[in-house]
Amino acid sequence: MLSDEELMLEYQRGSRAALELLFSRYRQPLYAFFRRRLSGKHRAEDLTQETFVALIRNSARYEPRALFRTYLYGIAMNLLSAEHRKQSRADELDNVIASLEDRTEPVLWVREALEKLAPEEREILMLREYEQLSYSEIASVLRIPVNTVRSKLFRSRLALKAHLEPVHRPTARKD
Amino acid sequence: MQTTNHPVAGEELMAYLDGELTRDRAAFVEDHFHGCLECQNLAAELHFPGRRLAEWQIEEASFQLKEPLHAPVRPRFKALSMRSAWVWAPAGAALLVGVIYFSNTRVTRKEYQNFDVMDSRVLPRLSPGGVFDRKEFISPPGLQTAPDSGPMIIRTAELRILTRSFENARASVQQTVSRFSGYVGDLTVSAAAGAPRTLQADLRVPAAQLDGLLAALRGLGQITYESQHGVDVTKQFIDLNARLNNARDTEQRLTELLRDRTGKLSDVLAVEEQIDKVRGQIESMEAGVKNMSNQVSFSSVDLTVTEEYDVPLAQPGSPGIGARLRNAAVEGYHNFTGAAVGILSWLLSVGPVLVLIAAILFFPVRLIWRKTRPRAN
Numbered sequence: 001m002l003s004d005e006e007l008m009l010e011y012q013r014g015s016r017a018a019l020e021l022l023f024s025r026y027r028q029p030l031y032a033f034f035r036r037r038l039s040g041k042h043r044a045e046d047l048t049q050e051t052f053v054a055l056i057r058n059s060a061r062y063e064p065r066a067l068f069r070t071y072l073y074g075i076a077m078n079l080l081s082a083e084h085r086k087q088s089r090a091d092e093l094d095n096v097i098a099s100l101e102d103r104t105e106p107v108l109w110v111r112e113a114l115e116k117l118a119p120e121e122r123e124i125l126m127l128r129e130y131e132q133l134s135y136s137e138i139a140s141v142l143r144i145p146v147n148t149v150r151s152k153l154f155r156s157r158l159a160l161k162a163h164l165e166p167v168h169r170p171t172a173r174k175d
Numbered sequence: 176m177q178t179t180n181h182p183v184a185g186e187e188l189m190a191y192l193d194g195e196l197t198r199d200r201a202a203f204v205e206d207h208f209h210g211c212l213e214c215q216n217l218a219a220e221l222h223f224p225g226r227r228l229a230e231w232q233i234e235e236a237s238f239q240l241k242e243p244l245h246a247p248v249r250p251r252f253k254a255l256s257m258r259s260a261w262v263w264a265p266a267g268a269a270l271l272v273g274v275i276y277f278s279n280t281r282v283t284r285k286e287y288q289n290f291d292v293m294d295s296r297v298l299p300r301l302s303p304g305g306v307f308d309r310k311e312f313i314s315p316p317g318l319q320t321a322p323d324s325g326p327m328i329i330r331t332a333e334l335r336i337l338t339r340s341f342e343n344a345r346a347s348v349q350q351t352v353s354r355f356s357g358y359v360g361d362l363t364v365s366a367a368a369g370a371p372r373t374l375q376a377d378l379r380v381p382a383a384q385l386d387g388l389l390a391a392l393r394g395l396g397q398i399t400y401e402s403q404h405g406v407d408v409t410k411q412f413i414d415l416n417a418r419l420n421n422a423r424d425t426e427q428r429l430t431e432l433l434r435d436r437t438g439k440l441s442d443v444l445a446v447e448e449q450i451d452k453v454r455g456q457i458e459s460m461e462a463g464v465k466n467m468s469n470q471v472s473f474s475s476v477d478l479t480v481t482e483e484y485d486v487p488l489a490q491p492g493s494p495g496i497g498a499r500l501r502n503a504a505v506e507g508y509h510n511f512t513g514a515a516v517g518i519l520s521w522l523l524s525v526g527p528v529l530v531l532i533a534a535i536l537f538f539p540v541r542l543i544w545r546k547t548r549p550r551a552n
Contacts, residue, residue, distance in 0.1 A: 023240045031236035045238050052240060110231045128193070129228045135195050150195075154186045160224040 004068035012059055023052060026072060033076055033131060038083065047083060051076045070137045073127070077141050113163035121156035124149055181214075183207050188214055189221050326409040327467075330385055330474040333403075338396030341372050341482035348376060348478065351391045355384040360475070371484030378476040385474040395480060412467055419460040426453045 002010065002018075004025070010018035030051055034044035054075050055062075062071065114122050123142065127133045135153075139146045183191075183204050190196050191204040208214050338344040345364065352359055357380030366372040380388045389403075429450045433443065494502065 020240065027238075027240075028233075028236050032233040035233045036231065041234070045236070048236070049238070049241060107231050110227055113227075125224070125228075129225055135190070135193070150186050150190060154189050154221075157189070157221050157224045160227075161220055164224065164227050 005064040008059070008062055008068050009064065012062065019052075019056070022068075026069075029131065030072070030076055033073070034080065036126065036130060037080055043083070047076070047079050050079055054079070066140060067137060069133070070140050073131060073133065073137070073141050109164065113160055116163050117156055117159055120144075121152045121159070124152050125156040125160065128153055183211075183214060185217055188217055192218055192221060326407050327412050327471045328382075329406045329408055329467075329470045330382055331404045331406075331477070332385065332389055332474070333400065333477040334389065334392055334398070335400035335479045335481070336392070336396040337399050337481050337483050339483045341374070341480070344395045344480050345374055347395055348374070348378075348392070348480070351388065352378050352380065355380050355388045355391070357381065357384065357388060357473070372482040374478075374480040376478045376480075378478055379473045380476065382472060382474045385476070388476065392476070392478065396483075399481075408467055408471065412464070412471075415460055415464055415467070419457065419464060422453055422457045422460065426450060426457060429453065 002021075004022065007018040007022050011022070027048065030048045031044055034047045035041060038044055038047070051072065055072065058075075114126070117125065120142070124138055127138045127141065128135075133141065135146050135149045138149045138153075142149070187196070187200075187204060188208070191201055191208070194201075196204060208218070336344070348362075349359060357378055360377040360379050362374070362376040364372065364374050378388070389401075393401075429446055433446045433450070
């Protein structure tokens with residue numbers, strides 16, 4: 001089985017199938033990446049598509065100096081930042097709908113606990129726990145030192161535990 | 176919390192659990208970990224958030240990579256050049272011919288880049304509420320689009336006419352408007368004494384009939400003022416319809432959410448509140464669309480017809496010369512008595528005060544006067 005980097009090089013050489021295989025590998029992870037950070041699944045679909053479009057447009061410049069995954073999430077992070085900047089009032093209603101759609105009990109507590117973290121710590125934690133990037137990959141995507149990733153990840157895990165713990169304690173109350 | 180003399184720091188333990196340590200260091204930490212309760216407790220604390228975060232699962236993505244997304248096409252030199260024996264026989268000439276051939280047929284990066292994959296014709300960009308493989312998207316009923324014949328223009332005109340035969344003009348206005356399939360919106364006739372009669376009317380007529388109506392109205396008398404205006408509202412109309420579309424789509428999604436989901440009362444109330452809000456927006460926009468459509472369909476004419484008026488020598492109802500002189504004399508008497516009464520009133524009001532002041536000042540003034548007046552020899 002070809003690695004991501006090999007597939008990307010195959011695509012550079014003209015293999016459309018290589019791109020489709022990359023898409024099938026990363027469609028769900030990228031979609032989940034955007035879905036957890038934005039309100040509304042349609043926008044998550046859009047941005048997933050846009051990530052691949054950006055990948056195609058820059059495919060000529062791709063060089064396998066780093067992991068393909070790091071490169072792809074770097075593009076995704078840039079698109080996410082741009083999306084946050086242009087998030088307008090028109091999306092407010094979509095946010096209401098999306099938050100209501102997601103309002104199952106466990107997800108609600110997790111999301112609320114994550115919201116209490118500092119933005120960079122939250123992002124580091126999510127990239128580690130959900131996207132399962134390594135410390136160096138996270139450092140590369142966020143453009144921060146590896147030691148910063150390590151210390152903030154440590155803090156964010158303990159902070160999240162503290163935010164979640166009061167809910168986790170069993171109570172005598174019966175449902 | 177770990178003590179400062181602990182051989183493994185909390186962050187390092189975390190890195191070990193995450194598989195981020197070098198092999199040697201990981202071995203050291205592992206040896207320590209198995210015998211250290213404090214580190215084991217910390218490990219449990221560090222694992223806890225991960226288990227809770229895993230509860231947040233995302234639904235499966237089902238969309239496909241949109242067509243067309245061409246890969247850069249390059250000739251496969253190895254595949255074409257090595258298989259056939261005819262490529263190498265005769266070796267020198269055939270190889271040269273093949274290289275020239277492949278160079279001419281190569282699709283360059285520039286040709287590929289002319290096909291812009293970000294072009295919305297290729298990869299439809301979504302706006303909120305737009306369509307992307309969504310089967311449930313249906314164009315809402317009654318969506319009004321700009322007419323194919325051209326832009327949407329709201330036309331208005333103002334016309335002021337001076338006429339000798341006011342009554343005929345008034346009757347003609349009603350008939351003329353009806354002849355051009357229009358109607359009179361507002362009509363006011365004023366006829367003050369000693370002033371020309373005036374008719375003011377707001378006429379509405381189908382846009383295509385505006386020129387005909389204006390030509391007919393010009394025949395009512397002398398034109399003293401005429402103006403026409405046209406406002407292009409095509410863009411506003413299209414924008415308003417697009418927003419209306421989005422709002423209807425949002426309402427539909429909210430309604431489905433309310434129907435399909437069960438949950439806390441507060442959630443239900445929140446959705447109902449949003450539905451009310453969106454419904455209000457929809458109704459407002461529908462009214463706007465209707466109003467704009469009406470204004471485009473029916474042009475308006477602000478018409479003023481003024482009677483050509485000859486002022487009479489003697490104003491009707493005005494008094495004669497004798498009466499006017501008598502009126503003037505009476506007015507003079509009234510002025511005289513009024514002034515006399517006024518002066519007397521003033522004296523009565525300030526008189527007592529003046530007397531008091533005079534009484535107070537009389538003796539001092541007299542004394543001073545006696546001392547200062549020159550003595551007679």
